Amino acid sequence: MVEVLVTNGPWLIMAAALFGFLMAFGIGANDVANAMGTSVGSGALTIKQAIIIAVVFEFAGAYLAGGEVTNTIRSGIIDSSFFIDQPELMVYGMVSALLAAGIWLIVASWLGWPVSTTHSIIGAIIGFAAVGVGSEAVEWGKVAGIVGSWIITPAISGFIAYLIFQTAQKLIFDTDKPLENAKRYVPFYMAFAAFVMALVTVTKGLKHLGLNFTLIESYALALAIAAAIGLVGKIAIGRLKFDPKADRMTQFGNVEKVFGILMIATACCMAFAHGSNDVANAIGPLAAVVTIVQAGGEIPEKAPLVWWILPLGAIGIVFGLAVLGKRVISTIGTKITHLTPSRGFAAELAAASTVVIASGTGLPISTTQTLVGAVLGVGMARGIAALNLGVVRNIVVSWVVTLPAGAALSILFFTLLRNMMS
Amino acid sequence: MPVNFLGVFAKSPIKPIEQHIDKIQSTAELLLPFFEAVKAEDWEKATELQKSISQSEREADTLKHKIRMRLPGGIFMPVQRTDLLEMVTQQDKIANKAKDIAGRVIGREMRFPEPMHDTFSAYLSRCIDAVKQAHKAIHELDDLLETGFRGREVTLVEEMIKELDRIENDTDTMQVKLRRQLLDLERELNPVDVIFLYKILEWVGDLADLAERVGARLELMLARS
Numbered sequence: 103m104v105e106v107l108v109t110n111g112p113w114l115i116m117a118a119a120l121f122g123f124l125m126a127f128g129i130g131a132n133d134v135a136n137a138m139g140t141s142v143g144s145g146a147l148t149i150k151q152a153i154i155i156a157v158v159f160e161f162a163g164a165y166l167a168g169g170e171v172t173n174t175i176r177s178g179i180i181d182s183s184f185f186i187d188q189p190e191l192m193v194y195g196m197v198s199a200l201l202a203a204g205i206w207l208i209v210a211s212w213l214g215w216p217v218s219t220t221h222s223i224i225g226a227i228i229g230f231a232a233v234g235v236g237s238e239a240v241e242w243g244k245v246a247g248i249v250g251s252w253i254i255t256p257a258i259s260g261f262i263a264y265l266i267f268q269t270a271q272k273l274i275f276d277t278d279k280p281l282e283n284a285k286r287y288v289p290f291y292m293a294f295a296a297f298v299m300a301l302v303t304v305t306k307g308l309k310h311l312g313l314n315f316t317l318i319e320s321y322a323l324a325l326a327i328a329a330a331i332g333l334v335g336k337i338a339i340g341r342l343k344f345d346p347k348a349d350r351m352t353q354f355g356n357v358e359k360v361f362g363i364l365m366i367a368t369a370c371c372m373a374f375a376h377g378s379n380d381v382a383n384a385i386g387p388l389a390a391v392v393t394i395v396q397a398g399g400e401i402p403e404k405a406p407l408v409w410w411i412l413p414l415g416a417i418g419i420v421f422g423l424a425v426l427g428k429r430v431i432s433t434i435g436t437k438i439t440h441l442t443p444s445r446g447f448a449a450e451l452a453a454a455s456t457v458v459i460a461s462g463t464g465l466p467i468s469t470t471q472t473l474v475g476a477v478l479g480v481g482m483a484r485g486i487a488a489l490n491l492g493v494v495r496n497i498v499v500s501w502v503v504t505l506p507a508g509a510a511l512s513i514l515f516f517t518l519l520r521n522m523m524s
Numbered sequence: 525m526p527v528n529f530l531g532v533f534a535k536s537p538i539k540p541i542e543q544h545i546d547k548i549q550s551t552a553e554l555l556l557p558f559f560e561a562v563k564a565e566d567w568e569k570a571t572e573l574q575k576s577i578s579q580s581e582r583e584a585d586t587l588k589h590k591i592r593m594r595l596p597g598g599i600f601m602p603v604q605r606t607d608l609l610e611m612v613t614q615q616d617k618i619a620n621k622a623k624d625i626a627g628r629v630i631g632r633e634m635r636f637p638e639p640m641h642d643t644f645s646a647y648l649s650r651c652i653d654a655v656k657q658a659h660k661a662i663h664e665l666d667d668l669l670e671t672g673f674r675g676r677e678v679t680l681v682e683e684m685i686k687e688l689d690r691i692e693n694d695t696d697t698m699q700v701k702l703r704r705q706l707l708d709l710e711r712e713l714n715p716v717d718v719i720f721l722y723k724i725l726e727w728v729g730d731l732a733d734l735a736e737r738v739g740a741r742l743e744l745m746l747a748r749s
Binding site: 135136140216268271276277354357441442470481483489493497 | 669
């Protein structure tokens with residue numbers, strides 16, 4: 103038993119829970135614009151619809167598929183054996199990391215830098231562990247894997263987006279009857295989106311709800327859900343009203359209407375993916391604090407997440423986007439010209455699939471980064487009228503700056519907190 | 525301000541380019557009533573139309589500058605930025621030419637010999653057909669983007685450009701005939717007037733030439749895919 107943790111335990115948990123909740127709130131308020139922006143920008147969804155979809159699917163993603171990444175952030179980055187003698191340092195560190203990442207996000211937003219929540223929190227955790235305790239305390243192998251994934255995932259999602267866009271061109275746009283082919287093939291894309299989402303949920307998310315499926319059962323279930331969604335899509339497309347006097351020119355307009363339906367599905371997928379990966383940034387450190395304090399100072403290698411942690415993060419995100427999300431999204435408005443649903447869908451579906459799969463394997467990746475990769479992929483396929491490479495460069499720079507910035511802040515708070523408590 | 529990644533989407537230049545060619549076409553089309561007034565020797569009306577042509581040309585200029593400002597370096601597009609800018613420059617020259625023609629005709633109060641009236645009208649409207657055809661091809665940029673500048677849509681636009689070439693060829697033949705006609709008439713006319721009549725015939729033909737060049741730029745863009 104560690105004296106400090108027994109006396110101050112509840113306070114530390116409360117502080118971590120508060121910071122974690124605020125962080126989740128911030129993720130909901132700010133990042134939701136990234137996740138839903140493409141859908142709103144291409145005119146497939148109104149702001150209100152986007153908020154409703156985000157509320158439902160961010161929550162579902164965070165609650166059902168957020169566990170793996172949370173575990174990685176809780177115990178995958180630092181080697182807990184270095185904290186056996188002083189577990190309170192890990193608790194202070196995690197609280198500092200949350201505070202540091204939160205403050206960095208506020209500063210960056212104020213400066214207008216599109217930083218990544220994931221990068222801030224990972225940088226902050228590495229910071230307090232490497233400087234506060236010693237660089238051996240960091241699992242550098244795993245950190246290298248995580249940072250490597252930040253380079254690889256945008257590339258993968260860009261590649262997938264390129265392929266998806268090309269298939270849509272081959273199957274639908276570059277044919278004699280684009281509209282008919284759109285009606286025929288779009289439900290399959292919807293089914294694919296549903297399949298990826300369902301598979302990750304079934305294999306990863308339902309365990310902690312006490313439901314266990316075999317591999318075959320999981321696939322069967324995911325396929326069944328996919329088929330159902332595809333069918334719903336087909337019905338929805340059947341109910342669309344098309345411009346009957348469509349000549350060749352307006353035919354593409356009608357085709358885009360069909361893709362508008364598809365974008366509703368990919369928007370759900372994107373919100374789900376965002377929730378599943380980003381909730382961990384807020385509650386991963388909280389989970390670590392709770393585990394250690396409740397074990398009275400022991401650091402268990404594997405422990406189940408306390409039941410209230412995932413919902414707390416999920417509610418934080420939903421709260422943030424419900425309260426502030428509308429304002430954030432509405433600034434997107436109609437700023438994006440020429441981003442038609444057929445392009446938005448390719449980018450969103452690619453990014454969402456990449457993020458959801460990464461969430462399933464426990465990799466904390468950046469949703470925004472993956473989306474940028476996907477958008478560039480569609481651009482490479484000559485699908486987007488104009489992209490601002492200068493902005494892409496700024497985004498990349500702000501990501502690189504975030505790691506040391508998060509680390510420095512967390513070292514500062516860690517030192518303060520340790521001195522205060524001793 | 526909220527921070528999000530949507531800044532990577534730059535404003536599309538396609539709509540402004542289409543608006544520019546719209547303006548170019550309407551400028552060139554003003555030459556039709558203008559020459560009707562000239563043939564009727566209604567100088568008051570002709571002067572008025574010449575002023576609208578000038579005004580219209582200035583508006584096209586403004587649009588051109590807006591397009592250029594919108595396409596700084598570091599913009600990534602499905603087509604080469606230089607090709608696009610060059611195409612806009614060619615488009616703009618059509619309006620300049622129309623302005624020059626109207627200005628010169630008004631400046632000298634040029635009279636067209638009676639026997640040339642019909643052939644000249646046919647020639648002018650064929651040259652403007654070329655501009656219209658270029659306009660039609662430029663308006664396919666939307667659909668070209670939808671199809672990723674590939675496949676059937678490209679073939680369709682290539683057809684349009686071929687048609688544009690045929691129209692330009694027509695105008696060449698018509699110009700030869702008009703020159704021959706003028707040669708037969710020139711002994712009865714004031715020599716200075718004749719020189720300027722030849723000039724105007726050439727310039728009107730330039731409208732079709734320039735339209736063809738717009739098409740050629742578009743073709744180059746598609747060829748680099």
